[in-house]
Amino acid sequence: MDTRGETIGRFCAAMTDADAASIVHESVRVFGENVVMSSSFGIHSSVLLHLANSVFPGIPVIWIDTGYLPAETYRYVDTLVQRLNINLFPYQSAISPARMEAGMGRLWESDRPEDLDLYHAIRKVEPMKRALRDLNATAWIAGVRADQNSFRRSLGVAVEHWGVAKIHPLLGWNEGDVDRYLRKYDLPRHPLEAKGYRTVGDGHSSRPLRRDDRDSRATRFGGKRDECGLHVAAPTEAAAGVTFAFETVALPPTGDPEQPLLAPEGVAHVLYY
Secondary structure: OHHHHHHHHHHHOOOOOOOOHHHHHHHHHOOOOEEEEEEOOOOHHHOOOOOHHHHHHOOOOEOOOOOOHHHHHHHHHHHHHHHOOOOEEEOOOOHHHHHHHHHHHOOOOOOHHHHHHHHHHHHHHHHHHHHHHOOOOEEOOOOOOOOOHHHHHHOOOOOEEEOEEEEEEOOOOHHHHHHHHHOEEEEEHHHHHHHHHOOOOOOOEEEOOOOOOOHHHHHHHHOOOOOOOOOOOHHHHHHHHHHHHHHHOOOOOOOOOOOEEOOOOOOOOEEEE
16 A cells, blocks of 8 residues: 555656646545645635635635634635635634733744744644644645745645645646636635735734835735745644643633643643633
């Protein structure tokens, strides 16, 4: 029996010149019906949501709600869920934004890289890993494109990531391809696109593109970080810090100390309501 890595390698070789719809179709054929996709419901997210749902109707869509998204994004989620009949699985961190800030401060404002790593691990990485486990995912379809930053240019059509195959159907697309698809299918645009946003994530760390920006990713987290931890090669290092931080930061109990906060393995025994 082939290893997961060997299967992914053969898939990559077969899909080198394939179009995006064929990549999604083959993902389901090769990796089975436990294929999922993720969406940030960002500026261009409707493209992959429409494409993947057209090939695999009802594909589970994981949405990581950090609790800090702009109001426009929440409304956009509602619009796309209704328009595209999305099978949505929202996930959030096991610790609320208010409690995180009470115990750790506004981590995204820190100049220390490890604080931003911790923020991403708490609000994004842990919930995504939990979603993949809950859904017994064998493959995860994501909308990254090679033209977005240097790290994404290093990716293949598929990689092994957190124990599953991570598939990138739009890797070879550019903004022109995206715009043509949006126009062809008359897909709803994110409301913030009209205000100059080329990419959007958390409201506190996203802004419109300026003339002097090197690329659109510079509009996120003050240009300090191109990636949020979901797609990087070794996100487990950041995620490991979550447990350490939760064990060492004093968070006052606010209820029955016998009732643990729902949290990832290794964390529940140190966080309480």
